[in-house]
Amino acid sequence: xxxVTQTPKFQVLKTGQSMTLxxxxxxxxxxxxxxRQDPGMGLRLIYYSASEGTTDKGEVPxxxxxxxxxxxxxxxxxxxxxxxxxxxxxxxxxxxxxxxxAFFGQGTRLTVV
Amino acid sequence: AQSVTQLDSQVPVFEEAPVELRCNYSSSVSVYLFWYVQxxxxxxxxxxxxxxxxxxxxxxxxxxxxxxxxxxSFHLRKPSVHISDTAEYFCAVSDRGYQKVTFGIGTKLQxxx
Numbered sequence: 001x002x003x004v005t006q007t008p009k010f011q012v013l014k015t016g017q018s019m020t021l022x023x024x025x026x027x028x029x030x031x032x033x034x035x036r037q038d039p040g041m042g043l044r045l046i047y048y049s050a051s052e053g054t055t056d057k058g059e060v061p062x063x064x065x066x067x068x069x070x071x072x073x074x075x076x077x078x079x080x081x082x083x084x085x086x087x088x089x090x091x092x093x094x095x096x097x098x099x100x101x102a103f104f105g106q107g108t109r110l111t112v113v
Numbered sequence: 114a115q116s117v118t119q120l121d122s123q124v125p126v127f128e129e130a131p132v133e134l135r136c137n138y139s140s141s142v143s144v145y146l147f148w149y150v151q152x153x154x155x156x157x158x159x160x161x162x163x164x165x166x167x168x169x170x171x172x173x174x175x176x177x178x179x180x181x182x183x184x185x186s187f188h189l190r191k192p193s194v195h196i197s198d199t200a201e202y203f204c205a206v207s208d209r210g211y212q213k214v215t216f217g218i219g220t221k222l223q224x225x226x
Contacts, residue, residue, distance in 0.1 A: 042218035
């Protein structure tokens with residue numbers, strides 16, 4: 001049982017490049033989330049998906065797009081990377097119906113130069 | 114809107130001493146409350162959660178937390194810390210629909226030998 005799997009684990013981008021962060025969960029959870037973690041700022045919600053086919057903006061959505069491809073997969077896309085997007089990105093999933101906590105992936109450390 | 118305030122960004126404590134990490138929240142609705150721990154270069158894992166019932170919640174690794182509705186607090190405690198408890202701790206709140214989880218900025222616990 002892998003839980004939440006994120007790829008890649010590390011990435012270096014040049015300013016203006018694009019990339020997609022992949023996330024998959026095998027717990028049959030309805031809700032999935034993307035957070036970014038920056039020193040002194042905790043985890044901030046970028047986007048979340050309450051169920052397959054729906055997505056909503058979180059606290060810091062600018063510069064990002066998401067796709068809930070199916071129940072298992074939730075991807076985060078940076079169309080034109082900026083140095084301000086240098087961060088550690090975490091994907092998480094949960095099942096609101098059973099009030100379970102969020103389960104997190106191991107994170108993607110992204111550096112934009 | 115909901116928010117979480119972790120009152121201490123860093124807490125140094127000697128090994129085998131007790132520790133309390135403070136968390137206050139605000140919300141206009143009933144909430145679920147969580148404490149997560151993050152070890153270096155890893156994702157977050159759940160320490161404990163309050164959903165309902167007894168206000169004293171016991172978690173993994175000897176941690177416990179007490180929900181105080183009148184003071185809107187959910188402080189985390191451990192009677193005797195170990196070196197292995199050195200990590201960053203996050204308090205989180207979600208509404209009962211659990212569509213979004215809001216995290217505090219984190220408290221770094223440093224256990225001194």
